[in-house]
Amino acid sequence: xxxxxxxxxxxxxxxxxxxxxxxxxxxxxxxxxxxxxxxxxxxxxxxxxxxxxxxxxxxxxxxxxxxxxxxxxxxxxxxxxxxxxxxxxxxxxxxxxxxxxxxxxxxxxxxxxxxxxxxxxxxxxxxxxxxxxxxxxxxxxxxxxxxxxxxxxxxxxxxxxxxxxxxxxxxxxxxxxxxxxxxxxxxxxxxxxxxxxxxxxxxxxxxxxxxxxxxxxxxxxxxxxxxxxxxxxxxxxxxxxxxxxxxxxxxxxxxxxxxxxxxxxxxxxxxxxxxxxxxxxxxxxxxxxxxxxxxxxxxxxxxxxxxxxxxxxxxxxxxxxxxxxxxxxxxxxxxxxxxxxxxxxxxxxxxxxxxxxxxxxxxxxxxxxxxxxxxxxxxxxxxxxxxxxxxxxxxxxxxxxxxxxxxxxxxxxxxxxxxxxxxxxxxxxxxxxxxxxxxxxxxxxxxxxxxxxxxxxxxxxxxxx
Amino acid sequence: xxxxxxxxxxxxxxxxxxxxxxxxxxxxxxxxxxxxxxxxxxxxxxxxxxxxxxxxxxxxxxxxxxxxxxxxxxxxxxxxxxxxxxxxxxxxxxxxxxxxxxxxxxxxxxxxxxxxxxxxxxxxxxxxxxxxxxxxxxxxxxxxxxxxxxxxxxxxxxxxxxxxxxxxxxxxxxxxxxxxxxxxxxxxxxxxxxxxxxxxxxxxxxxxxxxxxxxxxxxxxxxxxxxxxxxxxxxxxxxxxxxxxxxxx
Numbered sequence: 001x002x003x004x005x006x007x008x009x010x011x012x013x014x015x016x017x018x019x020x021x022x023x024x025x026x027x028x029x030x031x032x033x034x035x036x037x038x039x040x041x042x043x044x045x046x047x048x049x050x051x052x053x054x055x056x057x058x059x060x061x062x063x064x065x066x067x068x069x070x071x072x073x074x075x076x077x078x079x080x081x082x083x084x085x086x087x088x089x090x091x092x093x094x095x096x097x098x099x100x101x102x103x104x105x106x107x108x109x110x111x112x113x114x115x116x117x118x119x120x121x122x123x124x125x126x127x128x129x130x131x132x133x134x135x136x137x138x139x140x141x142x143x144x145x146x147x148x149x150x151x152x153x154x155x156x157x158x159x160x161x162x163x164x165x166x167x168x169x170x171x172x173x174x175x176x177x178x179x180x181x182x183x184x185x186x187x188x189x190x191x192x193x194x195x196x197x198x199x200x201x202x203x204x205x206x207x208x209x210x211x212x213x214x215x216x217x218x219x220x221x222x223x224x225x226x227x228x229x230x231x232x233x234x235x236x237x238x239x240x241x242x243x244x245x246x247x248x249x250x251x252x253x254x255x256x257x258x259x260x261x262x263x264x265x266x267x268x269x270x271x272x273x274x275x276x277x278x279x280x281x282x283x284x285x286x287x288x289x290x291x292x293x294x295x296x297x298x299x300x301x302x303x304x305x306x307x308x309x310x311x312x313x314x315x316x317x318x319x320x321x322x323x324x325x326x327x328x329x330x331x332x333x334x335x336x337x338x339x340x341x342x343x344x345x346x347x348x349x350x351x352x353x354x355x356x357x358x359x360x361x362x363x364x365x366x367x368x369x370x371x372x373x374x375x376x377x378x379x380x381x382x383x384x385x386x387x388x389x390x391x392x393x394x395x396x397x398x399x400x401x402x403x404x405x406x407x408x409x410x411x412x413x414x415x416x417x418x419x420x421x422x423x424x425x426x427x428x429x430x431x432x433x434x435x436x437x438x439x440x441x442x443x444x445x446x447x448x449x450x451x452x453x454x455x456x457x458x459x460x461x462x463x464x465x
Numbered sequence: 466x467x468x469x470x471x472x473x474x475x476x477x478x479x480x481x482x483x484x485x486x487x488x489x490x491x492x493x494x495x496x497x498x499x500x501x502x503x504x505x506x507x508x509x510x511x512x513x514x515x516x517x518x519x520x521x522x523x524x525x526x527x528x529x530x531x532x533x534x535x536x537x538x539x540x541x542x543x544x545x546x547x548x549x550x551x552x553x554x555x556x557x558x559x560x561x562x563x564x565x566x567x568x569x570x571x572x573x574x575x576x577x578x579x580x581x582x583x584x585x586x587x588x589x590x591x592x593x594x595x596x597x598x599x600x601x602x603x604x605x606x607x608x609x610x611x612x613x614x615x616x617x618x619x620x621x622x623x624x625x626x627x628x629x630x631x632x633x634x635x636x637x638x639x640x641x642x643x644x645x646x647x648x649x650x651x652x653x654x655x656x657x658x659x660x661x662x663x664x665x666x667x668x669x670x671x672x673x674x675x676x677x678x679x680x681x682x683x684x685x686x687x688x689x690x691x692x693x694x695x696x697x698x699x700x701x702x703x704x705x706x707x708x709x710x711x712x713x714x
Binding site: 219220224225268270271295298299302309310311312313314315316317318320322 | 497
C-alpha cells in the first residue's frame, strides 16, 4: 500500500494538470451529497475528462486497492456519493459535453457530467424534449441520474430515467470499457447489461457516456390543483381522470406541506377553501375537447364528494406557480432538519398504507409534525418528519431510527419498496432486506463480484460484500 | 358603480420569444398565449372592488382575434359579469385601441376604467393615457393602491424615488402597476359558471373606428447574444483583464 502522498502523485499523472484536488474545501464539497449525516473524508478529488481517463483511474485504483466514489451533481439523498473512508472521489464535472445529436434516431449522446437541465434545454433548442424532470434538475448530472435511476415528477407518463437510455459506455470495476446496447431500439441478444448499471450507484462500474432518447415536446401543459377532503379518494380521482386524459403528472401534498411553502415563499394558496390534501394534475390541453372532459370529470368528482375545490392554470406563469406549491416543499422544510423517507407501494394500496404509517407515528410521537407529499400517481410517497424545535438533533434522529423500523415493517407488509427513487447508498443499506429477500441479495453480491472483484467501486454502498 | 376592464391577449410571459427569420416581427405560430399580466392585475382590482361592495358590475373588454375570447372567459371566471369582444385580425396599435375603448366607454358609461399600464408584447404604455385624453377623463397611472370614496378615486402612483397620491373625480381611468395586488387563480367552479355569462361580439366597423396602423415596423431583431464568461486563474489576471481589456480600472 502506497502512502497518501504517493497515491495523489500517481493520480496526477492520469489526468490533466490541476485536475486533482486535495484542499480542505474541495474534499468537503465533493466528498458528500445532499445528505448531511456523514462526515466526508476523501483522500483526493479527481476530475477526469474522458472515458480513457476514467479507465486509467479505475486501473490505478485496482493496482493500489483504493476505493473510488463517483460524484455527480451531489443532490443524492441516500449518501450514495459520500466518501467516508479515505476513498478517491471521481467527480464528473469536467465531463459535461453533449457529444452528438441524431435527429433521425431522436437520440443525443452525452458525457456523464452533463447537467439534467442542460440536456433538457439542448433538446428543446432542437425541437425535442427530454422528459425526466425533478426539483434538482438544475444541479443533478446525467451519470448520477442513471446510477440512481432517478424518477421525478413525470414518471406517470414518461417513466424513470432507465426508460430513456438507448446505450451506455461504462468502465467496469475491472477497468474494462464496454459499450452497452449500441443505442439500438431492438437488440435481443441475451442479458441486457445496460440495466444492471442503471440504478447500481456506481458499485459495478462508472457510466461515462450515455445515449439518451428524446421525444416530442408536450404542448399546452395545463395544471390543475384540487382540494381533497380524504386521502382515500385520491386514487378514485386519479382513476376518473385517467379514463379520459393522459396525465403527465399526478402529485399530492398535505395541507401542512403547503403551509410551509406559503410561509417560505411569495406564492399564494390556490384557493380559499382548505383541504387536508391536495392533488396536482398536469396534462396537455391540446383541444377544447380535453378541457371539456377535464371540467366534466371535475364536476363529477365534486358531486361524489371526492373533491371540494380546484383551480386551473390560465398561463404558463400560473402553471409554474402551481408547480412551486409542490416543488418548493423540500426546500421549505429543510430548516426543520427533517427525517426523510422515500417509499412506494402499488398505487391501489397508497391510502391504506399512508394511514397506517400516520397512525403509528402519531400514536408514539404525537409532537412530531408529519409532512406528506409525493408522486402518488406512481405509488411513490415522500414521508418527512420535522424535528420539534426543542428536541436536540441526536435525540430526534435516535427516535427516527425507531420510526424507520415501523415504517419499513409496514412497507414490507404492503410489499412495497424502502427506496422508490432515492437509491440505497449508505442510508438504506441496512434495510434492504425489507424489500429484497436474502436469496436475492446474495445474487446481487455475485454480480458485484463479477464486475468489481477487488471491491473498488463505491465500496460499502447498496450492499456489503 | 360600473367598472370597465380592458384585457389583452399576448404571448405568455414564460415563452422564449423568437423573432421571425425575415425580421418582420415575432413568431406567433404555436406559441402559448395568455392574458397580459398587468391586465390580470386590473381584473383582480375590479373584482376586489366588487367584493368590497364598491363596484356593482364588471364589464370586461378585449380587442383582438377570435381566440381573445379565451382571455375574456378567464376574466369572467375571475369574477367579471359580462364580456365584450371587439373582433379583429388587424394589427391594433395603441391609438386604435384607445379609440375602440373610447367607443365602448361611450356605450357603457362606466364610472371607472381599469387597464394594465402596458402590455408585455409591445411595452408601449400608451393606451390608458390616450383613452383618458379621448374620453376627457382624469387618469391615475401606475397605480399601486386604489380606493374609491364617494365620487372620487384615490390612486397611489409609483414614481421615481417614492409614491404620489392623486385624487380623481369619477369617471376616471386607472392603469395598474405590478404591486397593486396579487391576482388569484381561476377556480374550476367559476370557470364553469363563466361559460354561462354573456359575451357580446362587435367589430371596429360596428364601433365606427378606423384601425389602420399609423406606424410601420421597419425591422424586429433579437437582442445581441451575450458572450460567455471566462474563468481567471488568479487575482493578478483578473486585475490585468479589468485594466487592459475591460479598461474599467
